[in-house]
Amino acid sequence: MRLRPPAWTATLTWKAAVFITVMCCALAALLGALVHVSVTRQTVNSARDKALSRLMNVTQTYEAGEPLPRFAGLDAPGLPEPLRILAESGRRGTMVGDFEGRPTMWAAGPADGRALAARVDYSLSQNTITNLDQAILGSSALAIGATLLVGAFAVTRVTRRLHLTAQVARRISAGDLDARVDDPRTKGRSRPQDEVATVSAALDTMAATLQAKLLSEQRFTADVAHELRTPLTGLSAAAELLPASRPTEMVRERVRTMRTLTEDLLEISRLDARTEQVDLAVHDLGPLVERVVRTAGSPNTAGTTGPMDTRGTPGATEVRIVRDAAVETDRRRLERVLGNLVSNAHRHGRPPVVLTMDGPAVTVRDHGPGYPPYLLEHGPQRFRTETAGPGGGKGHGLGLTIAAGQAAVIGAELVFGNAPDGGALARLTLPAYVPPAVSPVSPVVPQPPTGGRGDGRDGGADHPP
Numbered sequence: 001m002r003l004r005p006p007a008w009t010a011t012l013t014w015k016a017a018v019f020i021t022v023m024c025c026a027l028a029a030l031l032g033a034l035v036h037v038s039v040t041r042q043t044v045n046s047a048r049d050k051a052l053s054r055l056m057n058v059t060q061t062y063e064a065g066e067p068l069p070r071f072a073g074l075d076a077p078g079l080p081e082p083l084r085i086l087a088e089s090g091r092r093g094t095m096v097g098d099f100e101g102r103p104t105m106w107a108a109g110p111a112d113g114r115a116l117a118a119r120v121d122y123s124l125s126q127n128t129i130t131n132l133d134q135a136i137l138g139s140s141a142l143a144i145g146a147t148l149l150v151g152a153f154a155v156t157r158v159t160r161r162l163h164l165t166a167q168v169a170r171r172i173s174a175g176d177l178d179a180r181v182d183d184p185r186t187k188g189r190s191r192p193q194d195e196v197a198t199v200s201a202a203l204d205t206m207a208a209t210l211q212a213k214l215l216s217e218q219r220f221t222a223d224v225a226h227e228l229r230t231p232l233t234g235l236s237a238a239a240e241l242l243p244a245s246r247p248t249e250m251v252r253e254r255v256r257t258m259r260t261l262t263e264d265l266l267e268i269s270r271l272d273a274r275t276e277q278v279d280l281a282v283h284d285l286g287p288l289v290e291r292v293v294r295t296a297g298s299p300n301t302a303g304t305t306g307p308m309d310t311r312g313t314p315g316a317t318e319v320r321i322v323r324d325a326a327v328e329t330d331r332r333r334l335e336r337v338l339g340n341l342v343s344n345a346h347r348h349g350r351p352p353v354v355l356t357m358d359g360p361a362v363t364v365r366d367h368g369p370g371y372p373p374y375l376l377e378h379g380p381q382r383f384r385t386e387t388a389g390p391g392g393g394k395g396h397g398l399g400l401t402i403a404a405g406q407a408a409v410i411g412a413e414l415v416f417g418n419a420p421d422g423g424a425l426a427r428l429t430l431p432a433y434v435p436p437a438v439s440p441v442s443p444v445v446p447q448p449p450t451g452g453r454g455d456g457r458d459g460g461a462d463h464p465p
Contacts, residue, residue, distance in 0.1 A: 012162070016155040017148060024147050028140030039132050043125045048094045051107035054118040055092065062111055072118040079117045083108045087115035096122055161196045165203060177211035180204050214272070222269035228262045264398040268382070271405035278330040278410055282433055286324040288331065289357050292338040293317045317342055322358040328433040333406045337414070338362065340403040341426050349424055360430040370418035379416070380404050
């Protein structure tokens with residue numbers, strides 16, 4: 001099993017902190033090593049020179065036959081063995097060792113085939129080096145901590161601006177084209193801009209340009225649909241006056257199609273403008289679903305509990321109510337969503353079409369070729385209605401687009417998918433209605449009158465009951 005590091009280790013702040021810490025530790029170790037080597041070398045050289053100077057004086061004293069001082073002697077006890085061997089071989093040298101448990105700098109030289117040695121107390125020099133090492137470690141830790149805090153503060157300021165830019169980009173992707181970063185560094189041209197400010201300015205410019213283009217397209221679509229309503233209304237009235245015939249039915253059918261397309265375009269324009277206002281009310285979902293199926297022209301069996309079928313009825317929608325639920329929603333918009341899903345299943349799928357309600361979740365499924373891959377990946381697209389199978393039906397492609405838009409308005413989740421055994425499957429999940437909690441009301445206990453004149457609110461003598 002491969003272990004994965006936590007997600008926070010991939011953040012820029014963490015990486016910058018690790019980088020700053022590693023660089024500070026490397027720099028502190030390098031500087032500390034240089035200072036330690038330099039000071040230690042000077043201290044040791046000073047102690048060695050002092051020990052050699054004593055050895056020279058002790059040698060002169062020994063050659064003069066005078067008594068040796070207490071810090072010198074022949075084959076002195078405590079003299080390191082390597083230094084004794086060196087002196088007996090006829091050479092002089094120095095070495096740091098111990099004498100009575102204290103650090104000592106020894107200097108030894110030959111004297112009549114024996115080792116003449118002198119010692120110098122090395123405790124002060126050793127303490128100096130130890131204190132220096134502790135000071136280096138302490139100052140390095142302090143410098144690393146201070147540098148890490150300053151670096152983390154600087155990096156956090158940058159990452160905070162990057163997070164803000166990413167948040168604005170996500171809001172724009174979700175459809176909020178009014179979102180802007182508004183980085184203060186992009187306001188004045190004289191103020192220097194860093195890379196984050198450049199990205200923020202580019203994102204704001206892109207959002208403004210995209211918003212202007214989309215608003216222009218929305219206005220164009222709304223204007224075209226609005227201008228088409230008047231001639232189509234006249235054309236519809238004129239078509240009703242034509243004598244009954246097959247060509248007349250074809251003209252009327254085309255006029256109805258054009259009127260439906262015009263109304264759909266106007267509805268999409270309102271959805272794009274985000275000006276829709278919901279009319280929320282509490283409804284029982286079961287009867288509402290049945291009414292939608294009846295309105296769509298598909299018969300269904302009456303009843304509100306248990307699975308309901310219309311098997312064997314051509315063009316029918318099989319309704320299955322597993323569990324009823326109350327929902328707080330806009331009834332007109334919900335009926336529009338469900339009606340479009342049922343109509344799309346009949347138009348582009350194959351029977352049987354099954355509508356299943358399980359609490360606040362409603363599923364519409366057909367047994368046709370299923371939704372095409374582009375719709376499953378990117379959602380409904382306008383004026384594109386090819387089904388997944390060969391020879392799929394075509395239309396103006398606004399039914400599912402309107403269903404998705406109206407579902408978003410009422411706060412429902414609409415998910416498109418394909419059933420494992422074939423067929424398109426659309427699942428609409430409505431927010432469940434939670435009745436408000438009713439606080440218990442304490443019973444009112446009548447109190448006896450306190451007495452008084454008139455209505456008893458004024459002070460005075462009590463009246464008998």
